[in-house]
Amino acid sequence: MIKPAARVATQAKDVWSIVNEAAAAATASGNTIINLGQGFFGYNPPQFIVNAAKEALDRVDCNQYSPTQGRLRLRQALSDAYSPFFGRKLDPATEIVITTGANEGILSAFMGFIEKGDEVIVMEPFYDQYVPNIRMAGGKVVYVPLHPPAKGDTEVCSSNDWTLDLAELERAITEKTRMVVINNPHNPIGKIFSKEELMGIGELCVKHNILILSDEVYDRLFYVPFTRTATLTPEIRDLTITVGSAGKNFYCTGWRVGWLIGRPDLIKYSAAAHTRICYSSVSPLQEAVAIGLEQADEEGFWESSKREMKGKMDRFNEVWDELGLPFTDPEGGYFVLVNMSKVKMPEDYEFPPHVSSRPRDFQLSWFLIKEIGVAAIPPTEFYTEANEKEAENYLRFAVCKDDDVLEAAKEKLRRLKNYM
Template identity: 35%
Template structure:
């Protein structure tokens, strides 16, 4: 066997050949290089509650979590997650057998799909989808089948799911539904009626469901987050994914979790142990305390994000964008055709030089980029002065 020469190039696993650097890394690097305001990647520019940060500091100083924590997560956090699911949604989970702590939701998604899919299995997912979905399905050897959310017809209205299209996408090869609500990037929150229809379909066709609910506490106006696992026949077939990063504004801590029936959690844990094994030791103690914060914290956080949504949305409309009103998440999807533009990727690449703002082209979240060719996503989880400055800069587009 000979070694590689200087001209030999390693071959990327063919399952991942379509995936390069994530759009978030690319655009954040562009923001840094140009000194632009980054409204692309969804991370806050302020920290979360002081008492939660101090809980992490206290854990560090007391030596809790500085070495490997237990593989499933520390008991205090698993108990807090179970209590949160019960208090909020009436879902009862055993913290010892039905809760698993992960390195953020991204690992939870990857571990779940690697655990539950066989090569060739079809996964029906709501498109546009967070980019790790496609990569995780590919790594598992599955085949993704998109069901595209589309604006419901009225100008500025939200994106909606076509239930007939969802039912038609399920075949005998379908193993799993991958559901995201509140939905990134469109901001859609699935209704009770839509979720009931998904549940009926899953039960009828005996499908597993992985549901990404990381934005569960970021719903606005009349929208309501209802976990899919609460519907008849769904608890035993649903893997629910949650995360602390979006709820408590500590995205760098990478604390996520899975709740599901014991056999599903066991399968996901078998994969997770060979990905990161464990992570976030001291931060797990802090998030255990965060999940016990009073309702006033969650209500205040949601109200503050709704106000920021409206601040950015009004500024984007004033700048000339068509704005699709989000019902949840950190994000606003817009359309750039009012500027005579059609290529969102080219638009976003040029935007830092044109007006010093970075955004994300939604086309990267579609299997067929043409489906989102003119859509651009902005995040509003930033300080008010940053949002005001950004929208002021974006008004240059119309001059």
């Protein structure tokens, strides 16, 4: 028997497989399932972006390798778009690298700076790709929780009510700590870290000379004031690698165009890792994203995108008010966490072993697919076993879908009244 590498040999069936397979099986048996689980958009990018992609495919240079650091036009467009936020001119030649999606950018940052035995602090709940990416670089993951609101099972709470204990964070720092990961706006909570919270984290990193990976892929979807980590102080800026995503910005998650922004000495080594991981990223879609960034302000896209997503969120969450189910009101992004502690599943309900062995939220997710016809993600997938109890009554719903789909989902979800 061929022996696989340990990093992939012991993987349990992941949440995406469980939820999507359950939804597909239910659909095959004749049920209509509305999938609000995985955060892919239910509609196309804006037409000016789609047109740019089509036109790029007709150009010879856009169908060949891009420079490994990314097409200059896209790096220049990113510099033009983000320099006003950073308060200084970003050098497209030395401070930006284009990656094959934000996830590959994150892996490149870990590969560029993490060696065997180095520790990386991640906040729970966490985007699930952080953990295997850190481990593949040889690092050890250290977890610090974001504590849920005390009244989250009885009252609607703001995502800001999920809190980080800075003393707890500092206790997690050791001489081996190499990096802290911040996800802002946060997936799955929707929390936007305040300037004061970010300063607290940043000052600890400056004190202990720790790098910051600031995952800001939802940076265009914020409904309260949003602070970028790298803009806090020059000292914090010099330790920060910022992650961005065209897929999240322009509704095109399948395009796999992301980027890293940081000081030249941080980008240099992240870019070196990126070169060895995939060499370069998709040329015509880089060109299309560049054009999208150049035209977005003229099209009024950023404000309309934010307004439309907040509208979807608010209209969808009306169903929880109807049902009396408390939820976490997000400050950013397009996910909502709903507390399902009031939902009572039949005691004799049969779950397959790979679901019955998992926390209650997996069973809730399965139950909603089979009995209600709506798929949602169980967030304990984003926790360690030690802390998963804090999330076992929640489910995560993605609202980045057409309005008629969300309305149909609301109609199905009203049937939860029968189980309360």
